[in-house]
Amino acid sequence: MFGLVPHAISAAGSPSAAALFAGLGAPSLAHLRPLDIAVIAIYFVMVIWIGFYLKSKANTSEEFFMAGREMTAWIAGLSFVSANLGSLELMGWAGSAYQYGILAAHWYWIGAIPAMLFLGMVMMPFYYVCKTHSVPGYLKLRYGQGSSTVAAVSFAFMTVLMSGVNMFAMAEVMKIVLGWDLNFSIIVSSLAVAAYVALGGLRSAIFNEVLQFVLIWGGALLVPILGLVETGGWTGFKARLAQNIANGVTPAGDYTHMWRSMGHFADNPMGIHWTGIVFGLGFAISFGYWTTDFLVVQRVLAANSLRSARLAPVIGSFFKMAVPFIVILPGLLGLVVLQNSDGSLMHLVGENVVAAHPGAGLHSYNEVLPLMMVRYLGPGLLGLGITALIAGFMSGMAGNVSAFTAIFTYDIYQPHIVKHARDEHYVLVGRIVTIVGVIISIGAAYLVMNAAGIMDYVQALFSFFISPLLGVVLLGMFWKRATRQGGFWGLLIGTLTSIGLWAWVKADPSALRYVAISPDAKDMAENMYRALWSVSTSVGVNVIVSLFTKPKPLSELTSVVYGVTPLPTEEPVPLYKNEWFWTAIAIVIFFALNIYFW
Amino acid sequence: MHSTDIPIWFFIGVLLIAYGALILGYGLYELGTGTMAVQNYHASIWWGGLLLALGLFYGVRFRPSRNG
Numbered sequence: 001m002f003g004l005v006p007h008a009i010s011a012a013g014s015p016s017a018a019a020l021f022a023g024l025g026a027p028s029l030a031h032l033r034p035l036d037i038a039v040i041a042i043y044f045v046m047v048i049w050i051g052f053y054l055k056s057k058a059n060t061s062e063e064f065f066m067a068g069r070e071m072t073a074w075i076a077g078l079s080f081v082s083a084n085l086g087s088l089e090l091m092g093w094a095g096s097a098y099q100y101g102i103l104a105a106h107w108y109w110i111g112a113i114p115a116m117l118f119l120g121m122v123m124m125p126f127y128y129v130c131k132t133h134s135v136p137g138y139l140k141l142r143y144g145q146g147s148s149t150v151a152a153v154s155f156a157f158m159t160v161l162m163s164g165v166n167m168f169a170m171a172e173v174m175k176i177v178l179g180w181d182l183n184f185s186i187i188v189s190s191l192a193v194a195a196y197v198a199l200g201g202l203r204s205a206i207f208n209e210v211l212q213f214v215l216i217w218g219g220a221l222l223v224p225i226l227g228l229v230e231t232g233g234w235t236g237f238k239a240r241l242a243q244n245i246a247n248g249v250t251p252a253g254d255y256t257h258m259w260r261s262m263g264h265f266a267d268n269p270m271g272i273h274w275t276g277i278v279f280g281l282g283f284a285i286s287f288g289y290w291t292t293d294f295l296v297v298q299r300v301l302a303a304n305s306l307r308s309a310r311l312a313p314v315i316g317s318f319f320k321m322a323v324p325f326i327v328i329l330p331g332l333l334g335l336v337v338l339q340n341s342d343g344s345l346m347h348l349v350g351e352n353v354v355a356a357h358p359g360a361g362l363h364s365y366n367e368v369l370p371l372m373m374v375r376y377l378g379p380g381l382l383g384l385g386i387t388a389l390i391a392g393f394m395s396g397m398a399g400n401v402s403a404f405t406a407i408f409t410y411d412i413y414q415p416h417i418v419k420h421a422r423d424e425h426y427v428l429v430g431r432i433v434t435i436v437g438v439i440i441s442i443g444a445a446y447l448v449m450n451a452a453g454i455m456d457y458v459q460a461l462f463s464f465f466i467s468p469l470l471g472v473v474l475l476g477m478f479w480k481r482a483t484r485q486g487g488f489w490g491l492l493i494g495t496l497t498s499i500g501l502w503a504w505v506k507a508d509p510s511a512l513r514y515v516a517i518s519p520d521a522k523d524m525a526e527n528m529y530r531a532l533w534s535v536s537t538s539v540g541v542n543v544i545v546s547l548f549t550k551p552k553p554l555s556e557l558t559s560v561v562y563g564v565t566p567l568p569t570e571e572p573v574p575l576y577k578n579e580w581f582w583t584a585i586a587i588v589i590f591f592a593l594n595i596y597f598w
Numbered sequence: 599m600h601s602t603d604i605p606i607w608f609f610i611g612v613l614l615i616a617y618g619a620l621i622l623g624y625g626l627y628e629l630g631t632g633t634m635a636v637q638n639y640h641a642s643i644w645w646g647g648l649l650l651a652l653g654l655f656y657g658v659r660f661r662p663s664r665n666g
Contacts, residue, residue, distance in 0.1 A: 035624055042616050050609055057603070075606060207606045214610050218617070222645055229639060378628070378642050380621040 028179035029370045036383025043215070043387045044192060047208055047394070051196030054204045061426045064201035065406045066133060066302050071203075073308035075210055077315030080299040082209040083399045084112075084320075085216060087392035088169055090327050094372075095365035097331025098348055100269050101255030102597055104331070105324045110282040112320050113590045115290035117583050119300070120313035123291055125567050126477050127301060128309045130559040134301075135294040135473070136411040142476040142560045143487035145415060150491065152411035154465050155294060156404055160437050161461075163400035164444020170393035171445070177370050178386065186445055189390070193397045194438040197405070198431045202302060205395070205402040209299075212391035213319075219381075219388030220326040223369075226376040227333035240336040249345050250335055258597045264520065271522025280528025284535045285463075288470035295403045307570050310579045317586045321593065327369075334368040338375065346371075401437045405430050408437075460502055467531040468494025471538030478562045479546075480554065486546030494538025501530045604662045611657030618650025 032040075058064040071079070096104040132138045136155065140148035171185035196204045231237040244250035253269060254261055261267040262274035290296060290313075303309035338346040346363070348371075354362045363371060373385040409430050418425070472491045475482045504511045505526055515533070516525040557564050575581050625642025 035620060038620060039617060042613070046609065046613050053604060207609065210606050211610060211613065214614070218614070218649060222641055226639055226641060376641070378624075380617075380624045381642060381645060384617060384621070 028175075029177050029367065030374050030382060030386070032178060032383060032386065033379045035380045036386065039380060039383030040387050040390065043391060044188075046211070047192055047196050050207050050211070051199040051204050054196075054200030054207065057203055058199070058201040059427065061409075061423050061430070063203070064427045064430050065409065066298075067201065067203035067206055069302055070304050071206060071299075071302045071308070071312075072304060073311035073315060075206060076300055076303040076308060076312035078213045078319070079206040079209040080296055080312050081316035081319050082213040082216075082395065083296050083299055085213065085323065085392065086166075086396045087173065087389040090216070090220065090389070090392065091173070091366050091369045093327045094331035094334075094369040095348075095367070097328040098334050098368045099365045101253060102258055102324075102328060102332065103261075103268060103270055103272075105258060105328045105597070106277055106281060108320060108324050108328070109590060109593060110277060111286045112290060113317050113586065114282060115286040116313040116317040116320065117586060118287065119291045119297075120310045120317075120579065121583055123477060124300065124310045124313070125306060126560060126562070126565060127297065128303075128306050129565060129567065132301070133410045134407055135292055135297055135469075136407060138473070138560065139476070139487070140411070140415075142557075143472070143482075144484045146484070147472065147487045147491055148411060149416070150488075151465075151469060152407050156407045156412060158461055158465070159295065159400045159404040159407070160440045161444050163397050163404070163437065163441040165448055166393060166397050166400065167441055168445040168448045170390070170397075173389065173393075177389075182449065186442060189394055189397065190438050190442050193394055193401060194435055197398050197401050197438075198434040201430065202298065202402045202406065205398040206299060206302065208391075208398055209395045212388075212395040215384070215388040215391045217326065219385040220330075220369075220373075222381060223372045223376050223385075224325055224329040224333065227330060227337055227372065230337055231333060237333060237336060241332075244336060244345065249347075255332060255335065256597070258594065260598060265516075265518045265522070265525065266520040270524050271520060272525045272528065273516075273518065273521070276516065276521075276525050276528035276532075280525075280532045284467045284470065284531035285528065287474075288466035288531065288535065292469045292473050293466060294407060295399055298403055298406060306568060307573075307579060311582065314579055314582045314586060318582075318589070321586070321589060330372045331368050334372055338368070338371055397441065401434055401441070404437045405433045408433050463527065463531065464495050464498045464502070464534075467535040468498060468538040471535045472542060475539055475542050475546075476561070479543075480557060480561050480563060481546055481551050482542055483546040483549040483551050485549040486542040486544075489545045490538045490540075490542030493541045494534045497537040498530055498534035501533060505530075605660045607656045607660040608662060611653050611655070611660060614649045614653025615657055616653075618646050618648070618653050620646070622646030622650055 057068070060068075062068055093104050093107065127135075127138060130138065130141055132141060134152070136148040136152035139151050167186055167190060168182075170189055171180075171182040174180040174185045175182055196208060200207070228234065228237065231240055238256055241250065241255060245252050259274065262272070262277060265271050265273050300309050300312045303312055334348070336345075338348070340346050348363050348365045348368055351364045351366070354364045373382060377385050409426055413429055413433075414426065418429075468491050471494055472487050475490070476487055501515050505515055512521055512523075512526050513519040515521075516529040518525070521529075554564050559565050621642050623646070625640065625646050628642060629640065
């Protein structure tokens with residue numbers, strides 16, 4: 001998985017990008033009627049309208065790159081969670097749910113919620129109070145220009161590459177689901193994204209993410225609702241599933257519990273262990289992505305007050321907890337409701353099986369969501385579902401491009417190329433870089449088209465940087481003694497550790513038993529433990545080097561480090577507007593869900 | 599946001615009104631002609647109606663003149 005999937009989390013184990021496409025069947029899955037085409041066309045008109053409308057609101061650099069820091073908690077929160085709710089993610093995790101059961105929900109709950117709440121309640125004050133424009137900008141304030149530039153260059157490079165991969169992914173899915181031409185999809189989507197981001201900047205990207213959020217729920221929520229109606233609710237579904245397993249028509253397995261089979265790597269089909277889920281996914285990967293990936297943090301930095309900035313991830317966490325309802329549940333329901341044309345139960349298979357039997361009419365796991373849409377959604381509604389997928393792709397591209405533009409202009413162009421120019425100059429550079437970013441993305445899309453294997457390497461590249469960066473940011477934020485040299489070497493050696501472990505397993509797959517500490521571990525476990533090792537190394541090296549080097553004076557750490565940052569006193573608000581109250585509610589729901597599906 | 603801005607919720611309202619009207623309209627047409635697929639459970643009607651109602655709420659509640 002890639003594209004809109006969180007880079008680090010995607011690498012953590014959802015189906016690989018190359019596999020996703022290799023397995024999708026040849027004939028198109030759905031046929032759109034004029035009403036569906038009208039629904040899609042209306043969406044494009046709307047996004048261009050928004051872009052043109054917001055052009056007049058993006059005149060200063062603060063407006064263009066940071067949306068004027070005027071976003072309410074709700075808009076920032078929905079945009080924050082929407083930046084992570086891509087179409088390939090929906091399709092890939094629905095396929096994983098069909099294959100592995102509700103275990104896939106770990107990536108939505110423990111793999112996201114604690115990190116989102118930690119960002120809002122603990123880290124956001126420092127990001128917000130220091131008025132940084134970006135995560136590399138924070139590194140510059142805390143550790144100096146060196147670490148910042150390394151982070152900025154790697155992020156800019158990866159982001160624009162990811163945008164291209166995203167673009168190709170969308171074109172490929174549209175070709176397979178609808179039979180659309182690849183070039184048509186790439187050109188139309190890139191023109192639309194270039195237009196509305198270059199016109200309206202981050203505000204335009206954020207507005208479209210909120211729009212996408214509404215479309216995804218409006219287009220996809222109907223599928224699980226109708227599926228549950230057909231199966232007689234959750235209880236009816238479980239009864240039908242148990243009957244299918246007893247009759248041997250569905251492979252045996254525990255599809256409806258999340259933690260019971262986590263005691264040993266061999267007890268579950270994913271080949272993972274609870275320590276990997278809790279510490280690897282729940283901490284190293286999830287915290288790395290949700291708290292240091294600028295693509296998502298940028299949305300929260302655009303909030304109109306510290307309270308809004310803290311509340312935004314909390315609001316996002318509630319919707320994130322609900323996402324399995326439109327992703328995991330359709331995958332599970334597919335196990336019992338999908339039928340072949342002769343009325344027999346449909347069996348989805350792995351991508352390699354589909355590829356080995358061309359023309360046999362087989363469908364892969366990753367097609368479960370489009371198949372469910374086709375089953376339940378009639379004309380108009382199907383168009384809405386497809387529009388939701390397109391919107392997911394496009395807002396993901398826009399997110400990548402707007403983040404790339406901000407990082408390039410603020411953290412590369414301004415400090416290294418033109419240091420002191422008028423504000424209008426940087427806005428113009430931002431608009432030009434947006435167009436250039438889209439052009440590079442198109443180039444990357446065609447590059448990937450000719451070498452599909454590159455996609456999985458792009459995913460891996462992202463995972464190399466995210467976890468070590470987490471170690472550096474956390475230590476910098478909460479330990480006054482961390483030094484410039486400690487941060488630099490921690491980031492560098494943590495990254496090299498991640499690359500080294502990845503290369504080791506790539507060269508010798510049996511090395512997985514050492515990386516994931518078990519001979520029964522599978523691919524997903526490797527990503528979790530690799531992230532854990534790299535963040536541990538990053539922190540360890542940072543601590544050791546810092547203890548032997550000279551720390552910054554405390555006067556230079558004001559507003560970037562815990563203990564020397566005076567946090568602004570916020571006006572008292574009623575309980576229902578208090579961020580701590582909603583955080584407590586989110587924690588209760590998080591535990592309740594995990595216990596219910598234990 | 600400036601007080602004279604069009605809020606995002608208004609754009610969402612307009613979009614939902616358009617989608618709701620189209621989908622509800624088609625659902626009613628299907629109902630009249632008896633072409634509804636069994637597994638749809640008349641979804642076009644009630645889902646289209648829901649989208650339309652939400653769209654009207656957001657479109658009216660956040661219409662620009664209220665903020666001007």
